[in-house]
Amino acid sequence: MPRFALLIEYDGTPFAGWQAQADQPSVQGAIEAALARLDPGFAAGARIAAAGRTDAGVHATGQVAHADLTRDWDPFRLSEALNWHLKPAPVAILRAARVDDDFHARFSALERRYLFRLIARRAPVTHDRGRVWQVLNPLDLDALRAGAAHLIGRHDFTTFRSTMCQSASPIKTLDEISITGHDIPEGREYRFCLRARSFLHNQVRSIVGTLERVGAGAWPPERVAEALAARDRAACGPVCPPQGLYLTGVGYPRDPFAQP
Known part of the structure; x- marks a missing residue:
């Protein structure tokens, strides 16, 4: 076949x-x-x-x-x-x-790539409704990046996985988190790009929800490292909603869709 x-x-x-x-x-x-x-x-x-x-x-x-x-x-x-x-x-x-x-x-598959889109502005989103997570106040981009830096590498991500996760091990290697800010009408969009061989259930949404607390000033960036080290789901920040999350690509030893 x-x-x-x-x-x-x-x-x-x-x-x-x-x-x-x-x-x-x-x-x-x-x-x-x-x-x-x-x-x-x-x-x-x-x-x-x-x-x-x-x-x-x-x-x-x-x-x-x-x-x-x-x-x-x-x-x-x-x-x-x-x-x-x-x-x-x-x-x-x-x-x-x-x-x-x-x-x-x-x-x-050798890697998966995800994008999370977060929009900060007072006015409701219209064209992107159901495709982004919206918060009302702008975030501190430098603080977001400082918090994310604690998660790069091989770690026990128990704090950042769902209690219903079926993965045999909570240990994963997060190869990349890049965060960029983009001006939009009367607001700003933040794009979180994450790359790893594989992810735990709700890992991306747990990470972004936690980093939002850092960007909003509710958490210092160092608290992300403390939450990771706790290896306790209760130490995680809020899990953000699903509608801002996109699976953007999968890497293979040879791209199956490459033109001959």
């Missing part, structure tokens, strides 16, 4: 998350329903596998999944057919690619 990698973009607002669920809409379920119209295996209940299981309300601009199909599709025609059958769900197949049988969207 030929294996195809899918590069996927979606608005997570109407979904209960990536993972298929019996009684709630999911991104995985939407794509598998589209595949079922094209492939007998999926009509019989086959599944796709993804690089990351995003939570309810979380978006993606660079999710990757793979599917084993009975027909050896031209990749462009496969993406076009899937996009036709995905309508009107806010899910798009940006590209499809034929890959080797040993490629696995999750287990072959």
Whole structure:
């Protein structure tokens, strides 16, 4: 059975998350329903596998999944057919690619990249409603960066993971947190870019929610290091809402979507 990698973009607002669920809409379920119209295996209940299981309300601009199909599709025609059958769900197949049988969207990945968008302004957001976290007052960018610096590297991230996290170990290596500020009409947008081989459940949202407290002046930057060292979920700052979070990319030893 030929294996195809899918590069996927979606608005997570109407979904209960990536993972298929019996009684709630999911991104995985939407794509598998589209595949079922094209492939007998999926009509019989086959599944796709993804690089990351995003939570309810979380978006993606660079999710990757793979599917084993009975027909050896031209990749462009496969993406076009899937996009036709995905309508009107806010899910798009940006590209499809034929890959080797040993490629696995999750287990072959070397890194995941996330973006969190936070807007600070008094007036409500309009065009970005449901796609950012809004706070009312501006944040101190230098303080945000100082707090984030304590989290770079290999640590026990027990403080920054959900109590429902199923990962075997809380130890992860956070390779990058870059934070930038951008002027917008009557306010400012802060973009948090995080990169690691893998993340714990709610790790990004826990980190951003904690750093917001630092940027707002409620926490000194050093308290982030203290919270990390505590290895106690109770030491974490507030977990920020999901709508500002985007899975923006997945890295592999060889880019499956690179043009030949």
